[in-house]
Amino acid sequence: MLVTQQKVLRRFWYATLPLSMLDDGPKPFTLLGESIVLWKGGDGKPHALRDRCCHRTAKLSKGFVDEDGNIACGYHGWTYDCSGACVKIPQNPAGVIPKNAIVQAYRCEARYGYAWVALEDPLQPIPEFVEEFTPGYRRILQFHETWNTTPLRMMENSFDNSHFSFVHKANFGLFSNPTPSKYEFRPEEWGFEAETHVPVRNPPASHRITGTTEEITERHLINRWYMPFARRFGCSYPASGIDHIIYNCATPIDDRTMVLAQWLYRNDSEASCSTQELIDWDRPITDEDRDILEATDYDACIDVQRQQECHMESDKPGLLMRRMLLKLLADHGEREVFREPDEVRG
Numbered sequence: 001m002l003v004t005q006q007k008v009l010r011r012f013w014y015a016t017l018p019l020s021m022l023d024d025g026p027k028p029f030t031l032l033g034e035s036i037v038l039w040k041g042g043d044g045k046p047h048a049l050r051d052r053c054c055h056r057t058a059k060l061s062k063g064f065v066d067e068d069g070n071i072a073c074g075y076h077g078w079t080y081d082c083s084g085a086c087v088k089i090p091q092n093p094a095g096v097i098p099k100n101a102i103v104q105a106y107r108c109e110a111r112y113g114y115a116w117v118a119l120e121d122p123l124q125p126i127p128e129f130v131e132e133f134t135p136g137y138r139r140i141l142q143f144h145e146t147w148n149t150t151p152l153r154m155m156e157n158s159f160d161n162s163h164f165s166f167v168h169k170a171n172f173g174l175f176s177n178p179t180p181s182k183y184e185f186r187p188e189e190w191g192f193e194a195e196t197h198v199p200v201r202n203p204p205a206s207h208r209i210t211g212t213t214e215e216i217t218e219r220h221l222i223n224r225w226y227m228p229f230a231r232r233f234g235c236s237y238p239a240s241g242i243d244h245i246i247y248n249c250a251t252p253i254d255d256r257t258m259v260l261a262q263w264l265y266r267n268d269s270e271a272s273c274s275t276q277e278l279i280d281w282d283r284p285i286t287d288e289d290r291d292i293l294e295a296t297d298y299d300a301c302i303d304v305q306r307q308q309e310c311h312m313e314s315d316k317p318g319l320l321m322r323r324m325l326l327k328l329l330a331d332h333g334e335r336e337v338f339r340e341p342d343e344v345r346g
């Protein structure tokens, strides 16, 4: 599925940039092939416009935020409010502004430390991540980076218990036990929930992460897929009662690349496991996933009838995603646009 070709994907919210990245002025972002500019207004809220001045097309992300919290073009200073209306043309002392001096605005909301953007009328609200509102949890922003793969690959990998023993054998994966744990599925309107118990290695480096010192410990996973490209990795360690709950948004930049946004909720204290330790633990794991996903074909055909790939039992979550995405397209009068296998590598 080539994401930029499927119009319905424009009708979802995506995490774009951490709000802290907007503290020193406007920033560019590409969402589903669309160039946008984000900035923090006078009220501290993020806003998003098309990244193209209507005067001579300069990128507004090259501009600056003025004293009223509006965004000014860096070329000749035309200034826009959060609705995209031009409110000032410095060269025009009479203050007359042409009617067509307007830039496309997009819905933009602050949530979970990120600026979320929907390009068109959203089908679902921004997902509710309950730990954000539950006392006793702290939120840690872990990673924000560009990956040369596509969101569906990342989402499928998140629910694929078969890769732990291979991709993550250097830390928590049990190479000697490659039989994957099975999930129990609960379909939801917004995606699905999948629950399982997974034995994992617990090397000394992870003792403070898991809260136990046993050589092998158990993860109780209650994972969720939020259509189209967000997921909860709801990991609890029953032996210690520690929750290590990761949320990821795989935000589509274009048909080949995505932004990996990852943050974590923990129900312990900074003293028992520091922010830096938690980032350092998840860093190589995330890199291992990235490395293997960047070595796959970037496009995955969601219509499995086309038989572009072989499957096994543990691919069930991914196949369910593909079926639900295919239905989403059909419900909105779209067909899957994909690349033929021999064109996929480029």
Ligand code: FES
Residues within 6 Å of the ligand: 053, 054, 055, 056, 057, 058, 073, 074, 075, 076, 077, 078
């Ligand atoms: Fe933006 Fe001229 S191009 S003000």
Ligand code: CO
Residues within 6 Å of the ligand: 157, 163, 167, 168, 285, 289
């Ligand atoms: Co992985």
